[in-house]
Each structure stands twice: as C-alpha cells, then as structure tokens.
Amino acid sequence: MPTLDICFSPELLPLYNLTGRVAVVVDILRATSSIVTALAQGVAHLVPVSELAECRALAASGYLTAAERDGRQAEGVDLGNSPFGYLDGLVLVRGRKVAITTTNGTRALHLSQTADTVVVGAFLNLAAVVAFLRQQNKDIVVVCAGWKGKFCLEDTLYAGALAARLADTFDTTDSDATLAALDLWHTAAPDVASYLLKSSHVRRLNSLESHKDMEFCVRPDVYDIVPVFQNGRIELL
Amino acid sequence: MPTLDICFSPELLPLYNLTGRVAVVVDILRATSSIVTALAQGVAHLVPVSELAECRALAASGYLTAAERDGRQAEGVDLGNSPFGYLDGLVLVRGRKVAITTTNGTRALHLSQTADTVVVGAFLNLAAVVAFLRQQNKDIVVVCAGWKGKFCLEDTLYAGALAARLADTFDTTDSDATLAALDLWHTAAPDVASYLLKSSHVRRLNSLESHKDMEFCVRPDVYDIVPVFQNGRIELL
Numbered sequence: 001m002p003t004l005d006i007c008f009s010p011e012l013l014p015l016y017n018l019t020g021r022v023a024v025v026v027d028i029l030r031a032t033s034s035i036v037t038a039l040a041q042g043v044a045h046l047v048p049v050s051e052l053a054e055c056r057a058l059a060a061s062g063y064l065t066a067a068e069r070d071g072r073q074a075e076g077v078d079l080g081n082s083p084f085g086y087l088d089g090l091v092l093v094r095g096r097k098v099a100i101t102t103t104n105g106t107r108a109l110h111l112s113q114t115a116d117t118v119v120v121g122a123f124l125n126l127a128a129v130v131a132f133l134r135q136q137n138k139d140i141v142v143v144c145a146g147w148k149g150k151f152c153l154e155d156t157l158y159a160g161a162l163a164a165r166l167a168d169t170f171d172t173t174d175s176d177a178t179l180a181a182l183d184l185w186h187t188a189a190p191d192v193a194s195y196l197l198k199s200s201h202v203r204r205l206n207s208l209e210s211h212k213d214m215e216f217c218v219r220p221d222v223y224d225i226v227p228v229f230q231n232g233r234i235e236l237l
Numbered sequence: 238m239p240t241l242d243i244c245f246s247p248e249l250l251p252l253y254n255l256t257g258r259v260a261v262v263v264d265i266l267r268a269t270s271s272i273v274t275a276l277a278q279g280v281a282h283l284v285p286v287s288e289l290a291e292c293r294a295l296a297a298s299g300y301l302t303a304a305e306r307d308g309r310q311a312e313g314v315d316l317g318n319s320p321f322g323y324l325d326g327l328v329l330v331r332g333r334k335v336a337i338t339t340t341n342g343t344r345a346l347h348l349s350q351t352a353d354t355v356v357v358g359a360f361l362n363l364a365a366v367v368a369f370l371r372q373q374n375k376d377i378v379v380v381c382a383g384w385k386g387k388f389c390l391e392d393t394l395y396a397g398a399l400a401a402r403l404a405d406t407f408d409t410t411d412s413d414a415t416l417a418a419l420d421l422w423h424t425a426a427p428d429v430a431s432y433l434l435k436s437s438h439v440r441r442l443n444s445l446e447s448h449k450d451m452e453f454c455v456r457p458d459v460y461d462i463v464p465v466f467q468n469g470r471i472e473l474l
Contacts, residue, residue, distance in 0.1 A: 008388055011249055015386045149252045151245055153413040176390040176436050183424050184417055199413050 002139045004170045006159045006177040009146040010108045022138050023115035024129060024162065025229070026122065027145030028154040030081045031105025033122040033217040034066070035234055037083035040124075040223040042094035045235040048106040049099055058099035064091065066100040074101075082213050083124075104145035109229050112143050120227040120234055123158060123192075127221040130165045132237070140170065153184070153199040154217075157192060160185025161220070192218040239376045241407040243396045243414040246383040247345045259375050260352035261366060261399065262466070263359065264382030265391040267318045268342025270359040270454040271303070272471055274320035277361075277460040279331035282472040285343040286336055289314075295336035301328065303337040311338075319450050320361075341382035346466050349380050357464040357471055360395060360429075364458040367402045369474070377407065390421070390436040391454075394429060397422025398457070429455040 007016050026032050035046055047063065049055050052074055055067050059078075066079035073080030078091055081102050086093050100106070112118045116138065121129050133140055142162060144155035160181035163172045172178045188195035193215050226237045244253050263269050272283055284300065286292050289311055292304050296315075303316035310317030315328055318339050323330050337343070349355045353375065358366050370377055379399060381392035397418035400409045409415045425432035430452050463474045 008245065009249060011252065012246060012386065012388075015248065147413070149249065150412075151249075151414045151417065153417060156413075156417065173435065175387075176384070176393075177388045179435060180388065180390060180393065180417070180421055183421055187420050187424065198410065198416060 001171045004140045004172050005175040006142045008144050008151045010111050011149045013111050018115035022117045022140050023112040024119045024121040024142045025108045026155045026158045027105030031102040032120050034083045036122045036124045038086045039227050041086045044097050045233045046098045046100050048109050049101050055099045055101040063097045063099040068102050108143050108145040118229040123218050123220045124222045128224045128226050132226045156181050157188050238408045240411050241377045241409050242412040243379045245381050245388045247348050248386045250348050255352035259354045259377050260349040261356045261358040261379045262345045263392045263395045264342030268339040269357050271320045273359045273361045275323045276464050278323045282470045283335045283337050285346050286338045292336045292338040300334045300336040305339050345380050345382040355466040360455050360457045361459045365461045365463050369463045393418050
C-alpha cells in the first residue's frame, strides 16, 4: 500500500525523498487556491517565479503579472494573490499566460521538483487531485508551503482532508505528521472557515476582503482540474 | 502578555529568535524524560554530547555513559536511553556524573543555547516547569526534538499540555503551531498512552520494554524539579 506523508514546511524538504513519489504542493491562503482558480477560468499556463523583478519582466513577453508580498498585491503588477482576481472580470484572463510570485507557494513548488509529478493542490480541486492520486498509486508527499517557513494550520488541514479521503487505499499511519493532520482535520471539518478564523495567518490578514478569500479557498471540489508543475510551467494535465 | 510558541523540529530553529526567551527542550521518548528521572534520582549533573566517541571518552573522567542510537542502547556504555536505567538499581547513579548522547535530544539542547534559559521539559516534571515559566514571565519557545528532524506526536502533545496549563497568563493564540498542539493535546488528553500507541515512533519501538517506557514517560507531575542546560551541563536550578 503506498504511503501518504506530509512535510509541514519547505524548510524540512531536505529530510524527504521525493524521487519516485508524487508531490502535492499546497498553499491554501492563497497561492495554490488562486492558481487552481486561474486555470479553471481559462488561463493558458502560469509561470511561478521567485523574484518580483523577474515577474514584472515577463510582462514584456505578454504575461499577466500576479504578485503578493506579505499578504498584499505588489506594486506595478496586474493581479494580487486573491482568487477573485481571476473571477471578478476586471482583468481578462482567459487564454492569457500569467507570471506569479508569492511569499511561500512559489518556493514550495520549486523545491518539490525532484518528485515524479508535482501537483498543485487546493480544497477547490480536492476531489480531482484525489482521483489523480488514486490512479497514480504512488507514494505521496504533501508539501505545505507554510508561512515563512513555519507550520501553518490551513495547509495542514488540507493535507488532513486529502489523507482522510485516501485512507482506504493509502497508508496514512506511518507518519506522525499525517496522524496529526488527520486529527486536526477531524476537529476542523464541521466548520473549516470558523476553525481557521482563529489561525494566526487569517488574523494577520484580518479584513473583510481576506475573510471572503478564506471562505472561498476552503470550499471543496469546486473545480474538476489537476494542475501540474513541469518544465517551469503550471498547466492542466 | 508573553507568548508561547512551538518549534516542531530543530531544523526549523533558524526561523525562531530565542534571544531574551526561555527555551523548553523536549524529547519525551526518551531523552528529556530520562534526564529528568536521572536528576530526580540524585545524578549530580549530565553532559549532553553529540558523538558516541565523545560520550565513551568521558568515562575516563569518571562519567557514567548513556547512549542510544536508533532507539537502542549503544555498545560499550553503562546506560541506554530508558528512564528505568536510573530507577532499576542495576547501575548506581546517585552522586554520579553522566555523559549522555541521543539521536534527537542532544541536538535540540545544543541548538537552543541562544535562549536566556534552556529548561529540560518532560511530562514527568510538567508542573515544576509550569511554575518556573510563570515566575520567569518571558516569551517561551518549546523546542521539540522530533524524530530525525521530523515532526513527532509525543513532543507535540507535551507542548500542547504545557500551553494548556499556561494559557491563562501566556498568549497561546499567536502561533499556528501552538494552536495545533493545543487541539492535539485536547484530543489525546483523556488517554495519552493509548493515543501514542498509534504514533509512528511508538510503533517503531514496538516491544514490551518500550511500551513500559512510554507509559512511564507520559506520567505528569512526578518529579518537582527544573533541570537547566548551562555551561555545557544539565543540572538542577
């Protein structure tokens, strides 16, 4: 039975062997939720980059630019890190390419590239990722983007939700991180949004707009798509 | 109100500022539980060292030697890493100095030395450490030894138990790690030993002896002592 392990921070990735495994990279608030939303709205592909300057430079190659630093849209770019940027119609995104840089998510994606496949996970596409992982039937490492290298609740809850759905055909008992994430998920599942209102990250983003983002980002199974990160691009399988 | 934060792995310590704070180092299975037991049984002080050779060499200076590698007593030393080594009377420990090296605990102690005070924590001396921390009234970082750098449940439960006892006078809501540890503690508290039977570490140490150790190591408030690590030695305040 293949295993499902969880890495709570990109800083811990050197302790995990991703070779031969599927990595599911998650940054619920908000990078991977926005990436999933973008592709569901018809974005052609996204290029995640580490530096803001690199992101801005891609505008010259026809890219829309999306950038967030410390939870806010950066200066001089087209989009922030809210999924509603791809939904509200203010920027036409269908068919466009997007260059994206975020505090935590981009780093997690780049550090996960030794995996056989790097999947972009969010509650929004949970069922689609579950179906893909069942079909692959390989060991899984969920890579939580965390908050500046530290443990964060929202990514852990996603990992727990994924483990709960896969527990029938994957070994979710061999890792203390997975056992903890499952218990936290079971505590939070009755009302994920309320549970996350207490998290330090959500309180840090304390505003009407970010609560609206958070409530959207914890909706499960909205988009039936599996984005993968390969050859420097995030695109649909 | 001072804060209580938790670092789930020594690998994440570079993200934490220990200056001006009290570090509580914990390795429930079994280094810090054994250290607390040793001092309660009259050991004069302990010297934690990283290398087995360094540990063995201290025998020539009159030290008892205690060493564990991958959960087992190392060759050619007096004691393993079980607290019962200090209790069963086979080795006379009262008044002796002990050189100790363990897989995870020693590393966590050495990496925590930038803190104002480094306290050795275990369930066995939980109440004593709580009283000490209240008296200090400084920010706290609980440093979990983990398992080879990864998250582990037993150290997290201890951190959660500590946070639960201190929640009235310390801010335990500013860190997602603390919030998660509190929820895991509340899940496990009705029967900690049964909860830990599912953990990967306990199953790894699967034997009658290690279950006996585990049941001993989760007993709270047995010893009213506060060991601190200073000037290379662990000794009583």
